[in-house]
Every structure is written in structure tokens, then in C-alpha cells.
Amino acid sequence: MIKLITVQFASLLIFTLNAIAADPIILGQSAAFKGPSAALGTELWRGAQAYFDFINSQGGVNGRKIEVIAMDDGYEGDNTLQNTLKLGSDPKVFALFGYVGTPTIVRALPAIQKFNQENGLFLFSNFTGAQPQREPPHDKYVFNIRSSYRQETAGLVENFYKLGYRKFGVFIQNDAYGRSGADGVAKALQAKNLKIVAEASYNRGALLTESMNEQVKILKAAGAEIVISIGAYAACAAFIRDARTADFNGPIANVSFVGPVKLLKMVMDEEIRLKKPLTKMLVNSQVVPPFEDLSYPLVKEFQENIAKFDPKLPENLNDKDYNSIGKTNFTALEGYLNAKVFVEIAKKVPVGKFTRAEFIKAAHSLKPTDFGMKVKLKFTSVDHQASDEVYFTTPVNGSFKEIKDWNSFK
Amino acid sequence: MRKYTSAREIRLAFVIPVLAILAALSVFLYSIFFYSFRKTLEKELRSKGSAVAKTLSTSAESSLVGRDSSTLQGFLDEYKKIDGVEYVFVINEKDEVLAHTFSPKIPDEIMRANPALENASKIRIQTLSWSGSTIIDIGSPIMGGVLGTVRVGMNLSEVLNNALKDTMVSLLLVTLVMMAISGFVVYFKIYKLSREVFQYNSQLVKTSTELETAKLHVVHTSKMTALGEMAGGIAHEINNPLTILMGNAHQGLKIIKTQPIDSE
Numbered sequence: 001m002i003k004l005i006t007v008q009f010a011s012l013l014i015f016t017l018n019a020i021a022a023d024p025i026i027l028g029q030s031a032a033f034k035g036p037s038a039a040l041g042t043e044l045w046r047g048a049q050a051y052f053d054f055i056n057s058q059g060g061v062n063g064r065k066i067e068v069i070a071m072d073d074g075y076e077g078d079n080t081l082q083n084t085l086k087l088g089s090d091p092k093v094f095a096l097f098g099y100v101g102t103p104t105i106v107r108a109l110p111a112i113q114k115f116n117q118e119n120g121l122f123l124f125s126n127f128t129g130a131q132p133q134r135e136p137p138h139d140k141y142v143f144n145i146r147s148s149y150r151q152e153t154a155g156l157v158e159n160f161y162k163l164g165y166r167k168f169g170v171f172i173q174n175d176a177y178g179r180s181g182a183d184g185v186a187k188a189l190q191a192k193n194l195k196i197v198a199e200a201s202y203n204r205g206a207l208l209t210e211s212m213n214e215q216v217k218i219l220k221a222a223g224a225e226i227v228i229s230i231g232a233y234a235a236c237a238a239f240i241r242d243a244r245t246a247d248f249n250g251p252i253a254n255v256s257f258v259g260p261v262k263l264l265k266m267v268m269d270e271e272i273r274l275k276k277p278l279t280k281m282l283v284n285s286q287v288v289p290p291f292e293d294l295s296y297p298l299v300k301e302f303q304e305n306i307a308k309f310d311p312k313l314p315e316n317l318n319d320k321d322y323n324s325i326g327k328t329n330f331t332a333l334e335g336y337l338n339a340k341v342f343v344e345i346a347k348k349v350p351v352g353k354f355t356r357a358e359f360i361k362a363a364h365s366l367k368p369t370d371f372g373m374k375v376k377l378k379f380t381s382v383d384h385q386a387s388d389e390v391y392f393t394t395p396v397n398g399s400f401k402e403i404k405d406w407n408s409f410k
Numbered sequence: 411m412r413k414y415t416s417a418r419e420i421r422l423a424f425v426i427p428v429l430a431i432l433a434a435l436s437v438f439l440y441s442i443f444f445y446s447f448r449k450t451l452e453k454e455l456r457s458k459g460s461a462v463a464k465t466l467s468t469s470a471e472s473s474l475v476g477r478d479s480s481t482l483q484g485f486l487d488e489y490k491k492i493d494g495v496e497y498v499f500v501i502n503e504k505d506e507v508l509a510h511t512f513s514p515k516i517p518d519e520i521m522r523a524n525p526a527l528e529n530a531s532k533i534r535i536q537t538l539s540w541s542g543s544t545i546i547d548i549g550s551p552i553m554g555g556v557l558g559t560v561r562v563g564m565n566l567s568e569v570l571n572n573a574l575k576d577t578m579v580s581l582l583l584v585t586l587v588m589m590a591i592s593g594f595v596v597y598f599k600i601y602k603l604s605r606e607v608f609q610y611n612s613q614l615v616k617t618s619t620e621l622e623t624a625k626l627h628v629v630h631t632s633k634m635t636a637l638g639e640m641a642g643g644i645a646h647e648i649n650n651p652l653t654i655l656m657g658n659a660h661q662g663l664k665i666i667k668t669q670p671i672d673s674e
Binding site: 077102103106107130131132135150174175176177178179180182183199200201202203214215218 | 477478479480481482483484487488507509510511512513514515
């Protein structure tokens, strides 16, 4: 009898534990799924979802599946703020995850700060290298995976400086993102007692069809030998076209956020249309390895899992006008990495004590770990940026390859 | 003096000046209205722009010292959305641009306008004209000018145009309706009046025609009377000597009959 009761009790306990364990870990995401920046949110989501699908197919994190509640903000700060307020006050949401963009996150940060003070909410990973979420007071409740724009631009400045370039110009999007990049270039040059020779900006949302001749003229007039662009693919492709047409033949560098695949496709289409070589002397800094370079273990498993799970956005977030930039790309790989780091930390949280405070504690004790990028990532209580790695790529036959020899950019 | 040959002409002669006076009055009143409206708006934009510039220069203090400019740019982008704000930019104490809302760059004429004052800690306001618009440029020093300046441009022309766009349509409509009503009223009143005048006129004409006829008649009658009298007079004048002649003749005959001439 006693045995029977014990068995019953034990089974009840297991049942209860299972019930608790069956509760999914829910992440809230605000990103651009619709409109001109749809590629960013969509691909970041697809990459992360491919990894979550993989982990969920293996039984989840300690028996708990991971789900993402995604909301579209169309890359507009006001919407990001509204979405953050909704997600932050939803008791089901464990953490915020995979935000996209600088002007958007800049608006959301104070709201996240408010929730953090009330209930410890935090943002894990975002698709921007801007400084505000890497500096006090916001760095406390934001975990960044990728390198910053400052590191990307500093790396670009460093490499081109070594080649003998001294006159750096910047072409920037007229908002917090562009400003963050320009600031990074200025800071890197300052260390070498140099200044940006000229800055030309364009309005956010500019299309490929728009002329960037004014911007080219300003930069050429100031004698810029190299231009670092901090913008979105359409405007940056238009700039490359107009700069080359105006016989600016110096290097033009873009940063990770530009949407490199889409940028290259546009430039190549313009190349065919204008019958003029446009893809020479182009550099793109990246925060993840080239997504087709299978020598990176991360890239290999990413390619496999994307092919296997091929995640599709929920109907309400699907932008019908969005033309896929291919099943795999840099953005999706970054999303995949973000998800992988999240899961790695989540696995370290003691079972049954899955709270925000415990998660943060686990994150802070993330020892240097190789996630397959040939470098080790880590968090500490004072350093909320996991990776400091910047990859420099250049288009070769229509796809990005890591730069092995910088001398070709002399 | 002009002679009016028809009632229509009289009506128009009244309606046109009335409408002209009304139009002139409207133009005059609207000019006064626009002038004071512009003044009020300008005053309001100055204070709005100053508020924006002061708020920004205060918040810039904390975000400038050792921080990334993207936070500052984020502020600028938000302030740029405010009605009437044409541009916002921040320059440091060396006049180097830290953040701005222009594309592709800050125009030189705006950069040069509204330079720092002797007393750098004071807010300064200047009106300038740029690409066809009147801009109220406000410069607000950051930390007393030590860290630089926030410059805010308020587009007076645009705000004025936007404010007047709707007002203009309704004002024009009201004026037109007012003119139509008064034109109609004047026309109608004059129409009634002129009809009466023309009725009296035609009666007058009739009476005077009759009078003329009567006069002619009277003249004819009196002419005949005079002729009659004259004929009477003549007859009388002839009659008198004839009577004497007749009497004398009778006397002669009598004498002849009683006293033969031979017997003597």
C-alpha cells in the first residue's frame, strides 16, 4: 500500500515536473519584418529560428522548448518603443531577443531600462553595432553578441591606414546609425591624429534610383581617397554606382549592417545595366564569418540546419513584397549565432530556477567558448559584448570572400 | 452726367462699385489679418524653437561628454519631427559638426549664419532666408558655450503656408459668398427701385405727351378765337360805314321821291 502511494506520488511528481518543464521559454522580438528593411528582421529571425527549431527537435533546453513572439516595427523607432512596452509587460515573455537597428533600439532602451528596474527584463542580442546599448547605463541590461560599429570602422581604418591611406571620407545615413559609424571612424582616426576629410549624408529610405552625385561631389572635392559607408544597401549601392561613374576609384567600404548580399546584387545589376565595372575596390566588414565558408564549423551547421528546418515567418509578419536574398546570408548566420549563444547560457541555468536573475548570472559566467567562429566568445559582469571579431570581406565572382591580401586595395 | 438708357445699366452701375468696395475692404482686412497672424506665428515659433534648442542643449550636456554621437543624433531626429522644425544640428566649441539632420551636408550659408555672441552663454535668434523660405535660426550654447552650440531652424514660411492653406480657402469662400449675397441684394433692391422709377418715368412721359397735345389744341383754339374776333372786328368796321352809307342812301331816296328835281 505504502509502495503504491509512493509510486503514485512519484508519478504525480514527475507529471508536475513535466508540466512545469513543458512551459516554453518565450522570447519577445521587435524587428523590421515589413517595408524596405524587411530583409533584416526576416533573415535574422530565420537564422535564429533554424537553431531554435534544431534545439526544440532535440527536446529543448532542459525539456523546455524555445518560442519567439515576433512583432514588426518596420524599422521605425516609435513602433519599436510600442512593441517593447507590449512585450515588456507580457508576463509570459522571459526576455527580449534579436532587435534590429540603431534608431529603433535607441528609442527602446529607456523602456527596457524601466522594465529592468521593475522586473529585471533584459535584451539578449541585437542586430546593430551602435554604442548606446554598449555604454552605461544601458549596457547593464543588454547582451550584445556582435562586435560594434566602432570596432568594424576601427578595423577598416587600421587596415587602410596601413596601406597608406590618410584621407578618409564618410558616406552616412542621416540618423543615429550613420552617426554611430561616423563617430567610430572619427575616433579611430583621432588616435592617428587624423580627421575625417568630408562627411556626406543621405536620408534614410533612399532608393537605388536616387542620385548620390551631390554626396560624391562633396567627398571628391574634399580629396577623399577612401570612403567608408554607413548606410543601407539601396543607398550604398547607388553611392558606389555614382562614385564609380564620377571616376572615384578609391576603395569604398561598407559595414555589416548594410545588407551585404543585397548590396552586391544591386551593384552587380547596375554593372550590367551601365556596362561599367563597379565591384572593384569594395570591402565589407562583417561580424560573422562569410556564410558560405564551410571551413567554419558554425557556418557548416548553420547551412545544414537552415536547409533542414527552413523556417517560415508567421503569415501576419510576412511581407509579400519581400524578395528573398537567398536561403542563407550574413544576417541569418548572425541570428543563428545569437540563438546558439542564448541556448548555451540557458542550458547552464539550474533546472527549476529559470529566472531572469539566474540567467544573467549564468551569462556572466560564460567562459570563453568557441561557437565555431575560430574565436572564443564570452560575457563578464562588466563586458556585455561576446565577440570582438571583425571579418573583412570583398566580392569575388558574386560572393563575399575573406580578404587574404590587403595589397590589392593599394 | 451719364444718361442711363436701361434699368439693367442702372443696376450694374450700382452693383459693380459696391462689389469693388467690398473687395477692397476684404483685401485691406485680410492684409491686416495676415500681418498680425504672421507676427503672432513668428513669436510663437521663436519661443517654440528656443524651447527646443534649450532642451536639446541641456540634454546634449550629458550625452556629449565621452559619449557616442548616435544618442545625440537620436535626439536630433526626434526633434526634427516637431512641426515647423526645418533642421537641427550640434557643433562643438571648434565649430566642428557633431550631428545634424541635413542631407547631404549643412549648407555653408546656414553654417555661417547666427555666429556665437560675445556673451557666449546667451541664446541667440536670427532670421535668415534659405532656399526660398524664411527661417528663424536659434542658437543655444551647450554648457555656456564650453561644449559647443545647438542650432535649431524653424521654417516660418512653411508653418505660415500650412496654417493659411486651410484658412485661405475658407476665407476666400466666405468673401465670395459675402460678395455674392451683397451683390444679389443690391441688384435686387436696385432692380425694384429702378422698376418703380421707370414706371413713374413712363407715366410722366405719357402725361407730358397728353399735355403737349392739350397745349397744341388750346393754341389752335385760341388762334381760331382770335381769327373770329378779328373777322368780327373787320365786319364791324365795315358795317359801321356801310350803315352810315345805307342810312344816307335811304335819306337820299326819300328826298328824291318827295321833291322832284325839275320843279324848282
